[in-house]
Structure formats: C-alpha cells, structure tokens
Amino acid sequence: MIIVIAIAGLLMAVGAVGAIWRIIKGPSALDRIIASDVLVATVMCALGAEMAVNGHTDTLPVMLGLALFGIVGSVSVARFISSRDDT
Template structure:
C-alpha cells in the first residue's frame, strides 16, 4: 500500500512540477511567470509534506516553514515590482 501511495504521489507531484515549469518557461507576462514560480514552490512544499507524512516524522517542519515564507515573500515582492512597473507605464 505504501509503495502504491509513494508512486502515486511522485507521479502527481512530477506532473504538477512539469506543468509549472512549462508555464514558467512559456509565460507571456511577468505575472504568469510569478504564478508559475509560486505553483512550483507550492508543489515542493506539498512534496516535502507528503514525504514527512508517509515516513511519519516531523523533522522537516522547519523546511516547510522556510519554503512557505520564501514563497510568500517572493510573491509579494514580485507583485509589488509588477505594480510599480505598471504605474510607470
């Protein structure tokens, strides 16, 4: 059962990361790329959280907190940059 669960999780997270990378590469605007990068980071947080849940340990909690903070700060800073760029145009 855990082998099937691990294979399913790896498959789903891999497809999600691949789609986010495609949008990051092809995104026509800066906002599309910011959303794709945020989605990629959210996928990483989900993968680390799933790994912690499957292996029954909580030692990766600081990694989850750091990744979440990185995603929040990065998204807010990029949105502020995009808004500032739109006001100047």
C-alpha cells in the same frame, strides 16, 4: 498504501514539470512568477507527504523556509507590478 503514494508522487511530478515548462516557455514575466510559486508549493507538498509517509518532522524547517520564500516573493512581485501599473 504503496499505490496511493505512487499516484500522489506522480501527480506532484506532473505538476512540477508543468510549472517548470511554464517557467521556461512563459510568454510574460507574470506567468513565470506564478509558475515559480506553483513549483514552490509543489515542493512543499512533496516534503509534507514525505514527512507523513516516513513519520518524522526533520524537514519542517525547510518547509517553513519555502513558505516564507513564497509569501515574500509573491508580495514583492505584486508590489512591483502594481507600482509599474500606476505610472
């Protein structure tokens, strides 16, 4: 079980580092926005895995807040980009 947890943690860390790298080096604003959504999703997955391993639901409100942040952020960016393309 420890090996599975370590592999999952390593893969989530690699995903988070890749997203941070794209936020820093992204050639366009849209790349940075998508990378920030990936980072939020990775953090949510890590929190969910931590809850499953330790058998508690203490961080569930944090996950719900991050999900709300991700949805509102994606929708607002999509509306901004679409209104900018119309003109």
